[in-house]
Amino acid sequence: MRHLFAAVLLTILSVLSLPAAAQQAGRLISADPIADTPAGMQAWRAQYWTTSQSGAPLAVTGIVAAPREAIPPHPRRVIAWTHGAWGVAEKCAPSLSPNFFTATAALDAIREGYVVVAPDYPGLGSATMHPFLVGVDTANSVLDAVRAARAIPGAAAGSSFAVWGESQGGHAALWTATTARSYAPDLTLVGTAAAAPPTELAANLRDGSDKNARALLLSFALHSWSTLYGFSMDGIANKSNQGIITRLAQNNCVSLDKKPKIGTILGILTIVRATKNKDIAKIEPFGSFTRANSVDAARVPGPLLIAQSRNDTIVAPAVTRKFAKAVCKRGTRLRWIDMTGDHGASARESSAETISWIGQRFAGASAPNDCAKL
Structure with a gap:
């Protein structure tokens, strides 16, 4: 032994x-x-x-x-x-x-x-x-x-x-x-x-004319950065919408040959409304982070x-x-x-x-x- x-x-x-x-x-x-x-x-x-x-x-x-x-x-x-x-x-x-x-x-x-x-x-x-x-x-x-x-x-x-x-x-x-x-x-x-x-990341996440695509990409970014670096999303979305952002990021891969599921569509529309007048360039720590990674x-x-x-x-x-x-x-x-x-x-x-x-x-x-x- x-x-x-x-x-x-x-x-x-x-x-x-x-x-x-x-x-x-x-x-x-x-x-x-x-x-x-x-x-x-x-x-x-x-x-x-x-x-x-x-x-x-x-x-x-x-x-x-x-x-x-x-x-x-x-x-x-x-x-x-x-x-x-x-x-x-x-x-x-x-x-x-x-x-x-x-x-x-x-x-x-x-x-x-x-x-x-x-x-x-x-x-x-x-x-x-x-x-x-x-x-x-x-x-x-x-x-x-x-x-x-x-x-x-x-x-x-x-x-x-x-x-x-x-x-x-x-x-x-x-x-x-x-x-x-x-x-x-x-x-x-x-x-x-x-x-x-x-x-220029803040401008790119703000100025694209496809608001639905912007909302999905913003969800990817917010979920990634909040998970990796502990950034709070409180200045961007309430707790309920933060949950939607998380689910959009966790459950969706970009696919050009498939139509999104109804749940994804509804989630994106919610985030479009929730972030309509939000510019992450002016919301810390996201503003500093987007500048550092531009x-x-x-x-x-x-x-x-x-x-x-x-x-x-x-x-x-x-x-x-x-x-x-x-x-x-x-x-x-x-x-x-x-x-x-x-x-x-x-x-x-x-x-x-x-x-x-x-x-x-x-x-x-x-x-x-x-x-x-x-």
């Missing part, structure tokens, strides 16, 4: 001593091949380590996709795809969705020989609250996904990458560019593309591509254009793509031009500059 106890104790101690090395940011935990992928593509469901802004280790998930062909003599070019809003509940992870391959615009680049690294972000597919529109936490998970992909032999991913995102992912892409050099000096960022990116045009390096539809009802075109002008004022080279489709088609509508632009960045070509048009 004494020997058995000693053996059990030794096992426990060995497990407890493992995390310091095993939880290193960017370390791959597992990569499980996906059997059913589009023609010419191979993919893996990956789990890897990242860190929160506070330095806490987090095990997170995503998908890595690559051409289904022989490993090339040189590492493949990498695109980090940063997805738009799918929700804030664990079940809303893109990697868990049967629609992942059809919904991910960056996968068009596989035929050009790219590896596409598609992180879920913390809390989507992993057991923690998702930091919705929280810049540093999201950017860390993107950069660590690129690192982790390099440990998958069949992917043959290199250390040079572009980041491309849509909607919430546009915000993630811009934050990834902002922090890449300091957080991941072992990686080389060649360019950043953002389709319909939220940049994108600072002065800190985003070039070259940069922004695609924005003038008919976008969720990310107000005027807010994006204001950000683009601020970027140009800093002397950053900017490719501006003006579109006319709806918000959900932003990345698809600009896909061909974006992939071509990314290819030119990898080739070392001089970046175009459309600042004079703005």
Whole structure:
């Protein structure tokens, strides 16, 4: 019995001593091949380590996709795809969705020989609250996904990458560019593309013309931030409506191919009324938090591509254009793509031009500059 106890104790101690090395940011935990992928593509469901802004280790998930062909003599070019809003509940992870391959615009680049690294972000597919529109936490998970992909032999991913995102992912892409050099000096960022990116968060949550979408996204943000940081919603909604906000966030994933349930519709209408005259920029601590997690045009390096539809009802075109002008004022080279489709088609509508632009960045070509048009 004494020997058995000693053996059990030794096992426990060995497990407890493992995390310091095993939880290193960017370390791959597992990569499980996906059997059913589009023609010419191979993919893996990956789990890897990242860190929160506070330095806490987090095990997170995503998908890595690559051409289904022989490993090339040189590492493949990498695109980090940063997805738009799918929700804030664990079940809303893109990697868990049967629609992942059809919904991910960056996968068009596989035929050009790219590896596409598609992180879920913390809390989507992993057991923690998702930091919705929280810049540093999201950017860390993107950069660590690129690192982790390099440990998958069949992917043959290199250390040079572009980041491309849509909607919430546009915000993630811009934050990834902002922090890449300091957080991941072992990686080389060649360019950043953002389709319909939220940049000034309070304005984005206030100025989109689709009031129902605004209410749902605000519910995601309020639930995420109040859960993670203990922010009280008392200045925004009464206790009953706070419960509705929580249920909307916990029970709903964004789905473009399904009509919302009647309970979701009624909940959204209630929050529309409850927040009609509320500006979170003027309500603390939300005001300070939205400013801290907005994108600072002065800190985003070039070259940069922004695609924005003038008919976008969720990310107000005027807010994006204001950000683009601020970027140009800093002397950053900017490719501006003006579109006319709806918000959900932003990345698809600009896909061909974006992939071509990314290819030119990898080739070392001089970046175009459309600042004079703005």
